[in-house]
Amino acid sequence: xxxxxxxxxxxxxxxxxxxxxxxxxxxxxxxxxxxxxxxxxxxxxxxxxxxxxxxxxxxxxxxxxxxxxxxxxxxxxxxxxxxxxxxxxxxxxxx
Numbered sequence: 001x002x003x004x005x006x007x008x009x010x011x012x013x014x015x016x017x018x019x020x021x022x023x024x025x026x027x028x029x030x031x032x033x034x035x036x037x038x039x040x041x042x043x044x045x046x047x048x049x050x051x052x053x054x055x056x057x058x059x060x061x062x063x064x065x066x067x068x069x070x071x072x073x074x075x076x077x078x079x080x081x082x083x084x085x086x087x088x089x090x091x092x093x094x095x
Contacts, residue, residue: 019093026083031094033078034058036071046074050082052089061093 031050039045046067049058067074074080074094084092 018091022083022085022091022093023095026092027086029082029084029092030079031082031092033074033076033080033094035076036063036074044068044071046094048080048082048094050084050092052084055089057090057092059090059092067094 029050029052031048034047034049037045037047044063045060046063047058047060049056051057063071063074081095082092083095
């Protein structure tokens with residue numbers, strides 16, 4: 001390890017940074033779960049839709065460890081809390 005490497009900043013995971021910002025300053029909404037699937041890498045993917053200002057959005061996200069422990073909360077058709085950026089409503093995630 002070089003001398004300068006000790007002082008170099010560690011790169012932050014962009015997904016963790018995005019979630020942190022939304023948890024701190026994002027608005028709260030409500031999403032409807034469409035489905036849960038397992039991708040090729042073995043991650044459980046959550047598909048959901050939500051409506052903001054008359055525009056309907058549909059997206060998916062990887063479930064984190066806490067969400068996997070409460071998998072019964074994320075059954076298709078369930079209404080769940082959502083955090084989104086009011087300036088860019090497509091930037092969201094299910095809490």
